[in-house]
Amino acid sequence: MGLAPLLAAAALATCPAAPVEHGENAAASTLGTASSWIAAGQGAHRLTGRLYSYDETLGDGRVREAPGLVVYAGRPNKIAWLPRQWSGTGPFLVIEGRRLDGSGAFRGRYRRAVSPQFYPSGVTIPTPGCWRLTLRTGRLRWTLHVLAVEPPGEARCDTTSVRSGRNPVDGTFTRWVAATPAASVITAALSLHVPGIEGAAIYVGGRAPDGSNTKVLWLARGNGMPLRLWWTRLDGPETFQQILNAAGGVTGAYPSIPVVPTPGCWLLRVRVDGRGGVIVLRALAP
Incomplete structure (x- = not known):
């Protein structure tokens, strides 16, 4: 393994980033082809996030080999959000981000799609660091963490060992x-x-x-x-x-x-x- 994945792993040791899953997920599969996903909440209140633009960054060992979600700072991340149950949700999903290891915050508001039903989002983490995301819709609320890193100067192909x-x-x-x-x-x-x-x-x-x-x-x-x-x-x-x-x-x-x-x-x-x-x-x- 190269130095970059090790540095990302060290950063993740202090940032409880959401685990990325690559296996089957009934909620994510309703939106088509195979993809990676994350989740927040438990049981009936679980929220799944399908990572649409994640694949294009998996050539970067910092992203692929990390145990939690790593994204490029300043780049939009297309994520489709699917609550396990729609009862109690509203027409919009609000995502608020706050950096935990420095100053910074952002807010986004995303309208629910209806056929199929999900919340499409384009989440851009402004700066590198450990970020806490709070997601709200209707009377429901979830929290998860993500690590943002500097994007590479050009696309990487850090091959698997x-x-x-x-x-x-x-x-x-x-x-x-x-x-x-x-x-x-x-x-x-x-x-x-x-x-x-x-x-x-x-x-x-x-x-x-x-x-x-x-x-x-x-x-x-x-x-x-x-x-x-x-x-x-x-x-x-x-x-x-x-x-x-x-x-x-x-x-x-x-x-x-x-x-x-x-x-x-x-x-x-x-x-x-x-x-x-x-x-x-x-x-x-x-």
């Missing part, structure tokens, strides 16, 4: 890549690492320079449900998806040969058995 040692799902593999967060226990072996390249990488077109297939074996704890992958190029428009079934008689092993169309920086979002994680890698020309 390649790990050594026994794989936590199948110890016969000793070189592998783990999805973030590690608690998802979703890993990939074989062709997601390339000799001489630091971090996760794969050759485009489904073949390596020696003519072999780019086989990727996904290893995940669970009950053998299908594993879904969303591939998104972070520095280009390309996307594609995969749905993998467990290998016959081997629970938790999902063989695949992804055919990545173009070189570049790619985000993989992976889900299985309700859990989820993300990986960033470089796709290379053979």
Whole structure:
């Protein structure tokens, strides 16, 4: 892991930022494709925030590897807010932010959309630091925290680390890549690492320079449900998806040969058995 994620982790140690989830969420799924999300409140009073613009920042290790929500200061963050129950809500959601480790405050007011029903918002944290957000609508109120950092001068592609040692799902593999967060226990072996390249990488077109297939074996704890992958190029428009079934008689092993169309920086979002994680890698020309 590079220095930047470690610095972000140190800042988060004193800022109780809301955990970012990458797995299934019934509320967030009503708005379409897979995305990361945060939540505030408990039970019937829970509020889910679907992070629409979060993916484009996941090439930054400070964002991806942090245990809580990290956003770029001064940049708008598109978040769709969905209360678990709409009873007691009003036509507007008010978001007030106050910086906890310095001076600063902001306020935004967002009208509820009706079909589907949610509160669309564009939240801009003005300056770097730890911020407390208070969200109010009708008679309901929630609080959560977020860490804002300086945006990079250009888009980053901090690739996921390649790990050594026994794989936590199948110890016969000793070189592998783990999805973030590690608690998802979703890993990939074989062709997601390339000799001489630091971090996760794969050759485009489904073949390596020696003519072999780019086989990727996904290893995940669970009950053998299908594993879904969303591939998104972070520095280009390309996307594609995969749905993998467990290998016959081997629970938790999902063989695949992804055919990545173009070189570049790619985000993989992976889900299985309700859990989820993300990986960033470089796709290379053979």
